[in-house]
Amino acid sequence: MRHAVILAGGSGTRLWPASRRGRPKQLLALTHDKESLLATAVSRARAIADDRVVVVTSEALAAATQAAVPDVELIAEPAARNTAAAIGLAAAMILERDPSAVIAVLPADQHVRDREGLTCALDTCLTAVERTDVIALVGIPPTRAETGFGYLEMAAGPSDGVRAVLRFVEKPDQTTAYCYLASGRYLWNAGIFCLTARRLLAELDTHLPQTAGAVRQIVRDNGLVLDPRGLYEALPAVSFDTGVMEKTDRVVAVPAAVGWNDVGSWAALPEVCGHDDDGNTILGGDAIVLDGSRNIVVTDDGTMITMVGISDLVVVKAGGAILVVRRDQAQRVREVVDALGARGFARLL
Amino acid sequence: MRHAVILAGGSGTRLWPASRRGRPKQLLALTHDKESLLATAVSRARAIADDRVVVVTSEALAAATQAAVPDVELIAEPAARNTAAAIGLAAAMILERDPSAVIAVLPADQHVRDREGLTCALDTCLTAVERTDVIALVGIPPTRAETGFGYLEMAAGPSDGVRAVLRFVEKPDQTTAYCYLASGRYLWNAGIFCLTARRLLAELDTHLPQTAGAVRQIVRDNGLVLDPRGLYEALPAVSFDTGVMEKTDRVVAVPAAVGWNDVGSWAALPEVCGHDDDGNTILGGDAIVLDGSRNIVVTDDGTMITMVGISDLVVVKAGGAILVVRRDQAQRVREVVDALGARGFARLL
Numbered sequence: 236m237r238h239a240v241i242l243a244g245g246s247g248t249r250l251w252p253a254s255r256r257g258r259p260k261q262l263l264a265l266t267h268d269k270e271s272l273l274a275t276a277v278s279r280a281r282a283i284a285d286d287r288v289v290v291v292t293s294e295a296l297a298a299a300t301q302a303a304v305p306d307v308e309l310i311a312e313p314a315a316r317n318t319a320a321a322i323g324l325a326a327a328m329i330l331e332r333d334p335s336a337v338i339a340v341l342p343a344d345q346h347v348r349d350r351e352g353l354t355c356a357l358d359t360c361l362t363a364v365e366r367t368d369v370i371a372l373v374g375i376p377p378t379r380a381e382t383g384f385g386y387l388e389m390a391a392g393p394s395d396g397v398r399a400v401l402r403f404v405e406k407p408d409q410t411t412a413y414c415y416l417a418s419g420r421y422l423w424n425a426g427i428f429c430l431t432a433r434r435l436l437a438e439l440d441t442h443l444p445q446t447a448g449a450v451r452q453i454v455r456d457n458g459l460v461l462d463p464r465g466l467y468e469a470l471p472a473v474s475f476d477t478g479v480m481e482k483t484d485r486v487v488a489v490p491a492a493v494g495w496n497d498v499g500s501w502a503a504l505p506e507v508c509g510h511d512d513d514g515n516t517i518l519g520g521d522a523i524v525l526d527g528s529r530n531i532v533v534t535d536d537g538t539m540i541t542m543v544g545i546s547d548l549v550v551v552k553a554g555g556a557i558l559v560v561r562r563d564q565a566q567r568v569r570e571v572v573d574a575l576g577a578r579g580f581a582r583l584l
Numbered sequence: 585m586r587h588a589v590i591l592a593g594g595s596g597t598r599l600w601p602a603s604r605r606g607r608p609k610q611l612l613a614l615t616h617d618k619e620s621l622l623a624t625a626v627s628r629a630r631a632i633a634d635d636r637v638v639v640v641t642s643e644a645l646a647a648a649t650q651a652a653v654p655d656v657e658l659i660a661e662p663a664a665r666n667t668a669a670a671i672g673l674a675a676a677m678i679l680e681r682d683p684s685a686v687i688a689v690l691p692a693d694q695h696v697r698d699r700e701g702l703t704c705a706l707d708t709c710l711t712a713v714e715r716t717d718v719i720a721l722v723g724i725p726p727t728r729a730e731t732g733f734g735y736l737e738m739a740a741g742p743s744d745g746v747r748a749v750l751r752f753v754e755k756p757d758q759t760t761a762y763c764y765l766a767s768g769r770y771l772w773n774a775g776i777f778c779l780t781a782r783r784l785l786a787e788l789d790t791h792l793p794q795t796a797g798a799v800r801q802i803v804r805d806n807g808l809v810l811d812p813r814g815l816y817e818a819l820p821a822v823s824f825d826t827g828v829m830e831k832t833d834r835v836v837a838v839p840a841a842v843g844w845n846d847v848g849s850w851a852a853l854p855e856v857c858g859h860d861d862d863g864n865t866i867l868g869g870d871a872i873v874l875d876g877s878r879n880i881v882v883t884d885d886g887t888m889i890t891m892v893g894i895s896d897l898v899v900v901k902a903g904g905a906i907l908v909v910r911r912d913q914a915q916r917v918r919e920v921v922d923a924l925g926a927r928g929f930a931r932l933l
């Protein structure tokens with residue numbers, strides 16, 4: 236059977252003040268349709284899954300996550316140990332009840348404009364997995380020389396939509412990113428991939444044996460493990476990309492130009508939500524923007540935001556806090572969050 | 585006896601969203617001492633008045649004004665007819681009970697750093713009025729080439745602190761303002777002046793006879809005038825400067841470098857309230873300004889305002905609305921207020 240695992244453990248400071256510790260990015264409704272990113276991810280997953288969708292999150296977010304997507308199977312990690320452990324835990328659980336399980340792993344906090352395109356690409360991946368036991372990634376053909384993403388280098392030559400992946404590249408510098416874009420041989424790594432549960436555990440056995448052992452034991456001895464929390468906490472915090480993908484030669488990619496966006500900062504909002512004729516993106520409530528363009532304005536609670544003579548600014552009002560930052564420096568919200576913590580404003584984190 | 589009349593009828597859109605129709609600038613506490621500008625003006629007036637301070641405001645603002653300064657004599661104008669009518673009404677009332685009254689007229693919405701200096705200047709004005717029946721203005725020696733104020737040109741030559749005024753100049757252009765500043769012969773017109781009540785009515789008789797007649801009739805026939813509202817509404821809306829001061833040759837000025845500020849826009853706040861070591865002025869609550877200077881940040885209700893990498897910006901959160909404008913364009917708040925009205929957000933005006 237085909238299964239879907241959604242990774243929903245993100246802590247989400249990048250969209251502060253809308254995102255908070257207790258309400259990270261995946262639980263926000265950033266688009267005009269008022270559905271959380273997670274709920275949308277679950278819808279996407281249902282399109283390819285034969286069984287109930289599995290969502291992995293943290294214990295702290297379990298209640299809020301279950302409330303946001305009631306009809307999923309929830310796994311609450313005893314501790315955050317990055318994606319290798321989270322994916323391993325979900326795969327071990329699925330493998331226990333379906334030895335021939337094929338799994339699609341999907342992040343919870345992304346935006347995909349072309350849902351049917353993604354379903355189609357995932358189906359291509361899953362079919363390849365079922366035929367040849369590969370690890371099949373959905374790769375996004377780059378639309379700009381982005382330095383904030385990881386890339387996949389594809390093997391040259393013709394293909395039937397499935398391309399061998401030669402290597403993974405972490406965030407490149409600007410020049411390298413331009414070369415990647417021009418070459419046509421690189422894809423953005425969206426963190427979306429398919430493989431059999433058995434292959435997943437086998438790769439963990441090879442590359443992260445402690446993780447493989449722990450997740451098997453936690454699932455098999457469910458409730459009987461003396462200290463599952465301690466077992467999990469002792470695992471190395473390593474991503475599945477670094478710990479497994481980059482070390483195996485079974486990786487292929489399916490290029491899919493599906494309008495993918497990782498919603499990595501407020502600056503991503505115009506691409507996700509569109510903008511008006513002046514280039515302003517206004518979300519969540521009333522705002523008046525006079526004589527200004529390319530602003531991003533978010534208001535959560537009826538507070539009117541007014542601007543005059545300003546361009547390229549991000550102004551967000553959410554939950555008793557306001558953020559003002561230049562659009563091209565939107566990632567600096569992290570500094571604000573750090574400063575709030577350092578100055579004792581824990582209630583705003 | 586010496587009397588003080590405070591003009592407190594301002595509608596105050598220039599400090600929106602803190603100022604509203606029902607809570608104009610003079611009722612705001614803009615300084616760190618939490619006292620409204622009006623209450624501070626009343627304190628200043630008490631320092632020179634022998635009788636209860638008279639405050640002229642609109643009917644709409646009467647209750648809020650009385651609440652802000654309970655121990656004054658309030659005149660609620662039946663209609664807004666600019667300062668000539670307001671001052672005339674107050675003078676006629678005072679003259680009725682004190683035929684030898686000397687009056688100091690003071691706006692309600694200004695900031696004066698050196699209170700004792702102002703008291704001293706007003707005393708010089710009042711003494712000149714009592715001796716020679718002049719109209720004596722407190723004039724502010726300019727500290728910058730300001731184009732937003734009216735100026736007084738003083739006669740050249742030595743003086744005992746009281747200088748003849750040759751003419752009034754409305755807001756000059758930038759070049760002219762620089763010449764005024766360099767010449768040393770021009771003063772800012774702060775709208776603060778002294779004269780006898782009898783002289784005031786006599787000047788109105790000469791230059792604005794309809795106003796003189798109406799205010800006399802309203803005061804004399806108090807309660808018996810058939811239609812005092814209609815009488816007042818029919819008056820020309822003209823300022824005392826334009827209607828009287830510019831037409832009489834009895835005007836003198838007392839230069840007084842008292843740290844005067846008309847708080848004409850949010851950009852005036854640093855001068856009124858000071859700023860921190862980074863040049864940021866933060867008023868009313870918590871704010872975090874990282875890597876930015878010369879910002880003006882006002883928050884009225886515990887909403888945290890955070891900024892990173894921004895300079896020279898005004899951000900104000902007050903009463904369910906946020907304003908964002910560049911510091912050097914702070915007067916454009918008027919456009920925002922107009923747009924709110926045009927788009928049906930009357931509740932925010």
